[in-house]
Amino acid sequence: MPDGIVVVGADGRIQMANPAADTLFAAEPGGLVGRSIEDLVPPELAERHRRHRAAFEQRPTARPMNAYDKLLARRLDGSTFPAQIALAPVTLRGERCTVATVRDVTAQLATQERLARAVRRTLLAEDRERIARDLHDTVIQELFAIGMGLQAVVGELDETAPARARLDSAIDAIDDVIRTVRTVIFDVHRADDDVPLRTRVVETVAAVAPSLGFEPEIVLVGDIDHRIPPVVAEHLEPVVREALTNVAKHAGATSATVAVEVGDHLEVRVVDDGRGPGGRRPEGRGLLNLAERAAALGGTFHFGPREPSGSEMVWRVPLGDGA
Numbered sequence: 606m607p608d609g610i611v612v613v614g615a616d617g618r619i620q621m622a623n624p625a626a627d628t629l630f631a632a633e634p635g636g637l638v639g640r641s642i643e644d645l646v647p648p649e650l651a652e653r654h655r656r657h658r659a660a661f662e663q664r665p666t667a668r669p670m671n672a673y674d675k676l677l678a679r680r681l682d683g684s685t686f687p688a689q690i691a692l693a694p695v696t697l698r699g700e701r702c703t704v705a706t707v708r709d710v711t712a713q714l715a716t717q718e719r720l721a722r723a724v725r726r727t728l729l730a731e732d733r734e735r736i737a738r739d740l741h742d743t744v745i746q747e748l749f750a751i752g753m754g755l756q757a758v759v760g761e762l763d764e765t766a767p768a769r770a771r772l773d774s775a776i777d778a779i780d781d782v783i784r785t786v787r788t789v790i791f792d793v794h795r796a797d798d799d800v801p802l803r804t805r806v807v808e809t810v811a812a813v814a815p816s817l818g819f820e821p822e823i824v825l826v827g828d829i830d831h832r833i834p835p836v837v838a839e840h841l842e843p844v845v846r847e848a849l850t851n852v853a854k855h856a857g858a859t860s861a862t863v864a865v866e867v868g869d870h871l872e873v874r875v876v877d878d879g880r881g882p883g884g885r886r887p888e889g890r891g892l893l894n895l896a897e898r899a900a901a902l903g904g905t906f907h908f909g910p911r912e913p914s915g916s917e918m919v920w921r922v923p924l925g926d927g928a
């Protein structure tokens with residue numbers, strides 16, 4: 606879009622305007638000529654503009670019109686746009702006039718804003734990265750060391766020593782804490798909404814994989830990145846993480862599959878070849894939580910045995926109209 610140029614007489618009337626100026630201010634071709642320049646200023650700024658113009662007439666020098674920090678120009682239809690304006694005095698047929706060059710900087714401002722956001726995001730990401738690294742390098746390593754120390758003590762104890770069971774459960778507890786910290790690290794890494802949902806699913810699985818001891822298979826079907834509304838999307842990672850963490854904690858499996866399918870429903874299916882839900886402890890919160898999440902979205906939740914062995918978790922919610 607070329608710059609709009611208007612020539613304004615000492616009386617504030619527009620004497621000439623180029624076609625770009627007509628377009629910029631939503632005027633008919635030639636429609637700006639004869640109008641007051643204050644017609645192109647938002648009404649609340651018109652009086653101020655008149656005063657500034659009078660001052661300019663006193664000492665006319667070429668300059669950017671930066672008297673107001675954010676300049677708004679007004680189209681003839683009343684809408685406004687951010688403008689960059691430069692003024693230059695000229696003499697036309699003996700009359701002192703002003704040439705105003707007007708540029709719509711909407712796109713420029715948007716680019717600047719995007720750039721500023723990107724910089725802020727990068728700084729935040731660096732912060733998060735550092736926190737995650739600290740957690741990983743210090744907290745997890747120290748917990749590991751404590752666990753190893755206890756393990757060594759267990760090795761020195763008599764098979765029947767009563768302290769053995771207590772130490773074993775302490776070691777289990779430490780393992781649990783390590784798993785939790787890993788999840789936190791993962792969330793810290795992941796706190797960026799710009800990451801597409803498919804990627805987040807893959808990353809969630811990758812985060813749990815170390816405690817599984819094998820790489821689960823991932824099956825993604827349908828347009829997962831675009832078809833899932835935010836209110837549903839926010840559940841996807843927690844559901845996958847809980848189901849897969851259960852496989853790691855309880856199943857003793859050698860393989861597992863995480864399948865996410867999008868159609869008129871979002872279906873998350875996690876199956877393993879482990880010992881199955883037979884000896885299921887009822888006190889867990891995890892499965893209840895999954896059931897509640899499904900119910901809140903008008904969906905269903907199922908957890909049960911799978912043939913020939915292992916367990917199957919199916920979490921399924923409707924995606925509603927247009928999905």
Ligand SMILES: Nc1ncnc2c1ncn2[C@@H]1O[C@H](COP(=O)(O)OP(=O)(O)O)[C@@H](O)[C@H]1O
Nearest residue numbers: 851852855856881882885886889890891892916
């Ligand atoms: N994949 C699985 N294989 C075998 N048992 C499982 C599996 N998932 C869950 N369970 C059983 O169901 C119980 C309840 O799970 P959950 O509600 O997530 O609680 P938690 O994981 O805290 O024990 C578990 O304690 C476990 O006995």
Ligand SMILES: [Mg+2]
Nearest residue numbers: 851889891892
């Ligand atoms: Mg659980």
